[in-house]
Amino acid sequence: MSGHTEVASGHAELAARFGTPLYVYDLDEVAAARRELADALPEEFELYYALKANPHPDVVRELRTGGDRGCKAEISSTGELAVALAAGFTGADCLYTGPGKTSAELDEAIELGVRTFSTDSVTDVRRVGTVAVGHGVVVDCLLRVNSANASATTSIRMTGTPSQFGFDSETLADVLPELRRVPGVRIAGFHFFPLSNAKDEASLVAEFQHTVELAAGLARDLDLPLRVLDIGGGFAAPYGVPGSRGSYPKLRAELTDVLDLHFPEWRAGSPRLACESGRFLVGTSGTLLATVSNVKVSRGRKFVILDAGINTFGGMSGLGRLMPVSVRLDGREAERASLVGPLCTPGDVLGREIELPVLSPGDLVAIPNAGAYGPTASLLGFLGRPAPTEVVVRGDEVVSVSRLELRRSAAP
Template structure:
């Protein structure tokens, strides 16, 4: 691969470098960890870059057999456009999210989307009303907010009051209302109980719990499900030094649990899917940032960069991913100081790490944040202070596939004629 220092000099900083070979490797590892019959949805919110999305849709060889690429899970018509522009099929898309408007639903249906995750009876009725108006029927997966869970660690996504999903204990009483919404069919269930599982046993236990609950709800609702999305939770280091895990026991454990609870699953009764974002793209990305200045204040050191939370992570600004790991690129210098890593914005919240170990740095150096391929540019405070978006450089081996930058523009067409 072209050296990061060379890329930083050529395209400037801050800049992201995405390695498509790493994306392909993550996809191979995830496919290998799952039974061959299980579909994989790529959560486009993790990284909607066109080259990344296109790579997700590419079929791969495994054990002499050809396995199709990832399907797309989206939450907006903007993401739908990115998916279609990358050449993926709208009929293979899952549209999710708690705030779908009638206009968004209509556009998605008009462009060929037929599978929706629904969060509530009201959400289902919105989709049905638009479907009736357009003369189409949408397959809907009832997203489930389970009353209980298996894993006690990781980031919990169920078991609490939430805008996401039907409370599992309420579904049986809603059966007649759910199955009677014109313009829709209840095709199955959608789960997403946790994110970034702490370890493989926790991940397996959560999937086993989900599969058992899905079978129970099928019996209680009296509906033969055609599709069950059992969610994700696959882990990956995020903005810190580390390796993405490889799951060796998951494949057999999933197959055993599905054989027990859904004996026809291997023949598509129901079709089973998982979903992933971070696992598939995190380790493909490196954020290169330039050191602008060094400063000491009342006994503390600060390294000031040309990119902060405007370049990496509105989530970082919320304290979700502090602290990051940083190393100088291609120098191998040891860690020599504790300092806070801060960006260029006029806010004390522009901090990527407080009192973290850093190498000896000087203005003009380039440092790198590893495992930054997910929740980067589009999860950042791009518009704040009007600073340019970071460059995004896509490589495959030694080749630079593309280099681009998101531009901020204002469209006055909305008010034309006032």
């Protein structure tokens, strides 16, 4: 997190025009991230954008465009499906994921044309099949695999431990005969997601190599021809701190080598290959602007109170933990203080006893790299405060201005 009074003039003008807290998303930066990631991967890969990172329709629409290298949509709710459709995707462009899919949401998804689902259990596959049969269609199911071991020991682990996500790899041989008999589904391949926000390129490459090797071994041992192999993500970007996206200059060559070894026909589409990304594609596109509401001292400790707290910048990209903040001083006089939000809870802390520039009420603070896991990953409903305004820009042009609203309505 970078808080300083030397806010870019364009941001200051937007804050004066639309007020704070204010998210600003730069579509040029979104497009640049998409190009970088597409260039880092073999051209045969399909790239899915995980809408949970930022479901703003303009951001999603930007990632859909781009000709042959535009993204498809990875969704995990009918709400995200609605956003994807509004952004121009079709149901056939979507991969529906999540361990707790209900019959009602599956009914809606299949009705709207979704035909590929990532599944996490026998019950999940059965439920997908039952709904598909009701619609008179056959849908593709990818089996999400929770590997018994992993390569990278750093980053946020998403596999190798007991989990609600995926089939434990060592149990697939026992359950696959039953899965093959489920009406309404075709077992089309595997879906892996072993880690998030890889520490470095070497960690990511090693994980992908392990994933490809494991997928090939499972397909051989289970006699399961793979039509689709989704190797997951893990592409890194900073969150609320200064910095740039991860760089992957060796990734294309390393993936090519391991795929040549284990899937000789991959260039001909056997299997179709996919990976996914959220934060890398949108994280660096966003800036959160907030205003210092008050500065106070309590028992010798200073508190800088912003009009944006965990209801605005919730830290969910850290999987529930409050993110440590790092504030750039820009040569200004420094002091130690706690940076907090406006909520009536002692948990509304963005940084405890951190080094800050000396700030006063009315100062504008810019939090960089806030394009992923922003409003929809925050406690928007807590205390009934209005959601932050979101402005989308392309260069100097304001594309849209909007704000999420929570409304109570009578249940059906």
